[in-house]
Amino acid sequence: MSKVEERVPEKHLDAASLLTRDSMIHLSQLLATIRTKEELQLFVRNQLFSLVSFKEGLVCIFDKTTENYNPFFASHSFEQLSFDEQLWHATLARESKAINEAVDRSELQGNLFTFNMFEQLVVDGHFAEISMDHLVLVGCRLQMGDHLVGLLCLVLNKSQYHASYAEKMLAWISGHLTTVLANxxxxxxxxxxxxxxxxxxxxxxxxxxxxxxxDFLDIVNLKLKKLFDFSHSVLSLITEDGKYLYPYIFDPKNPNISHRLYEGAIKLKFSTNYHIFKEPLDTGDVLVYSVDELMKDKDAPVFIKINHDNKMKEMAVLALGTEGSYTGFIQFWTRVEGTFSPSCLDIIRSVSQQLAIALSNLLAKDKIAEQLAEIELYKRKLEEQNISLQEELSAQYRYSEIVGEGKAIKSVFNAIGQVASSDSTVLIAGETGTGKELIAKEIHNRSKRSAKLMVKINCAAIPLNLIESELFGHEKGSFTGAGERKLGKFELANGGTLFLDEVGEMPMEVQSKLLRVLQEREIERVGANFPIPIDVRIIAATNRNLLHEVTAGNFRADLYYRLNVFPINVPPLRERKEDIPILVEHFLDKHAKKIGKKLVGVSREVLRKFRDYDWPGNVRELEHVIERGILMASQALITEAYLPDRHLDKIVSQPSELSSTLTHEMHQITQVLRSCGGKVSGPGGAAELLGIPPSTLFSKLKRLGIKRNYAL
Structure with a gap:
């Protein structure tokens, strides 16, 4: 018994009579200076113990959500004594409702929890976990008006307990302690x-x-765990059809890893219609579920059993994304009931948007990495499959393939030598059939990019609605018919050369996008929202006068100047007739071997006719004429020229006011049509001789007003 209790009879015990006015003032002032938990613990251990002898003092705080008293601290007055603090706190939390009901019924001043109340609760079956043979439990509820703050409990020896004294002392000090604890x-x-x-x-x-x-796991485990405690987390993705989810990122400290069902579970997909996923999707909020309750569900997924076996008590689930476009879920698991308090759920809500953005960024990075790997694999396969083809092309289109010894073609040779080793853009201009593609290949083969591909695209041969997809590629589902992702010519040519043939035929809307690519050195696939860097050399070719097209408003001036960095003008065959004999010899050698005939040459008369002819189809037309002569020859010498008859019917109508370029193009097409007997498509047709698709030739016929009136 304390000294105070020894000198004052119990029937006179009263807090005011036990303490002097100065002592009460001193205690009040001391309580008013308390600011921290540690200072309050020290006060209970020293000052309160000096007033009421107790084995241990316990302070709990009231959780409005669970309506339980949760531990705040124990006084640890006698550390040498055996005292199961954890058991006492767990018991007080479990008996919170019974304690509050007993205090409310009594309506005692100071919200006292007296020994009589305690004994009655023991009789009613409460506090059965604790042996109470020699102990007494008293306390006071710390309450400000209707706001319940906490509970002070004192554990005393029965032999030293004087009810009236202890309880009245608690009644006096409860108001002070309530204010201190609340602060x-x-x-x-x-x-x-x-x-x-x-x-x-x-x-x-x-x-x-x-x-x-x-990085994601580091943030969750090292930083988010500092804000609220949990065992582990799992990030899951929702499938594209929205019907299932599957694990995406696992916590390396996940205690489930050693479970016998774990390896199989992480390979499974789970239905988003299961209520623990459907409800977060429907509400857009983080929800908490009891693992024990979930185990009662016969349809519970296997991961519920795995976590239950590892003593998990609760899980919090949050859908990541926005309504109608959720991409995944994050689950937090804990072994402690009540972990996911309202403040904890507020924290999860606070980071929900950042979690969703992080997931989207991870998926985008994964997709880009996957696409880059796919592109590299595709390019590697192409390169491997085309090693022999490249070697063949390198031999077939060697420098000597551009045949000629005249002054006009030598100027082209010089230009190739000047520009080939650089990465400068080249614009090759020349009539149809002059060999623009051969020159482009020669530039590529002599450049530092020769080990990579030269990819060709004929701008005149692609339908208007597909040219952008052909150039830049498209994503799956980006338009009707886009059943899978397709790489564009720019990506295929990455590291190599892209040859834009007939660039003058490119639609104006695509010209602007090509200009942007040339400026920024990056593309975007149709249907994609991210840029792809490219390293491509551009070689363009045209049979039009692009400067005239710019003046006419058919070609962008800024694109023209971007392409016209290094122009090469290829002379037509009519301006280099001195090269006809060597060209004839070259084509005879080339096609006679292919056809399987042995020819020694052409007659002098045939060679004379070749020199007199204007060759509107240029070198290509000469090659086809030689091939036809080989096929028709019945002896070792070609004696027939097989040139178009100049006295065939002329065109029925012809525009009166055409530019010199259009006039020449019209004349060229007319001559070739004559040589083919009016045949446009198919083997030996005008389109084949001109080296353009039949659809393009039909468009030109319509545009130039040329009507076919020729017969074999």
Whole structure:
């Protein structure tokens, strides 16, 4: 018994009579200076113990959500004594409702929990976990008006217990302790919120900088766990059809890893219609589920059993994304009931948007990495499959393939030598059939990009609605008929050369996009929202006068100047007739071997006719004439020229006012039509001789007003 209790009879015990006015003032002033949990613990251990002898003092705080008293601290007055603090706190939490009902019924001043109330609860079956043979439990509820703050409990020896004294002392001090505890909790809550705000800001910045799944796990495990405690987390993805989800990122410290069902479970897909996923999707909020309750569901997924076997008690589930476009879920698991308090759920809500953005960024990075790997694999296969083809092309289109010894063609040879080793853009201009593609290949083969592909695209041969997809590629589902992702010519040519043939035929809307690619050196596939860097050399070719097309408003001036960095003008065959004999010899050798005939040459008369002819189809037309002569020859010498008859019917109508370029193009097409007897498509047709698709030739016939009136 304390000294105070020894000198004062029990029937006179009264807090005011036990303490002098100065002592009460001193205690009140001392309580008013308490600001922290540690200071309050020290007061209970020293000052309160000096007033009421107790084995242990326990302070709990009231959780409005669970309506339980949760541990705040124990006084640890006698550390040498055996005292199961955890058991006492667990018991008080479990008996919270019974304690409050007993206090409410009594309506005692100071919200006292007396020994009589305690004994009655023991008789009613409460506090069965604790042996009470020699102990007494008393206390006071710490309450301000209707606001319940906490509970002070004192454990005393029965031999030293004097009910009236202890309970009246508690009644006097309860109001002071309530104010002190409320202030401490308010200060801690304020500090906690300030810390959370700083931590959430840092976490937001960290999530924005995520590069891989390892970064994501570091943020969750090292930083998010500081804001609320949990065992482990799982990030899952929703399938494209929205029907299933599957694990995406696992916590490396996940205690489930050693479970016998774990390896099989992580390979499974789970229905999004199961209520623990459907409800978060429907509400858009984080929801908490009891693992024990989930185990009662016969349809519970296997991961519920795995976590239950590892003593998990609760899981919190949040759908990531926005309504109608959720991409996944994050689950938090804990072994402690009540972990996911309202403040904890608020934290999860606070980071929900950052989690969703981080997931989207991870998926985008994964997709880009997958696409780049796919492109590299595709390019590697192409390169491997075309090694022999490239070698063949390198031999077939060697420098001597551009045949000629005249002054006009030598100027072309010089230009090739000047530009081949650089990465400069080249614009090759020349009539149809002059060998523009051969020149482009020669430039590529002599460049530092020769080990890579030269990819060709004929701008005049692709339908208007597909040319953008052909150039830049498209994503799956980007338009009707886009059943799978397709790489464009730019990506296929990455590291090599892209040859834009008939660039003058390119639609104006595509010209602007080509200009942007040339300026920024990056493309976007149709249907994609991310750029792809490219390293491509551009060689363009045209049979039009692009400067005239710019003046006419058919070609962008800025694109023209971008392409016209290094122009090469290829002379028509009529301006280099001195090269006809060597060209004839070259084509005879080339096609006679292919056809399987042995010819020694052409007659002098045939060679004379070749020199007199204007060759509107240029070198290509000469090659086809030689091939036809080989096929028709019945002896070792070609004696028939097989040239078009100049006295065939002329064109029925012809525009009166055409530019010199259009006039020449019209004349060229007319001559070739004559040589083919009016045949446009098919083997030996005018389109084949001119080296353009039949659809393009039909368009030109319509545009130039040329009507076919020729017969064999």
């Amino acid at each position: 401490i909790l308010a200060a801690e809550q304020l500090q906690r919120r300030e810390y959370e705000q700083r931590a959430l800001l840092a976490i937001s910045n960290d999530f924005a900088a995520i590069k891989n799944s390892g």
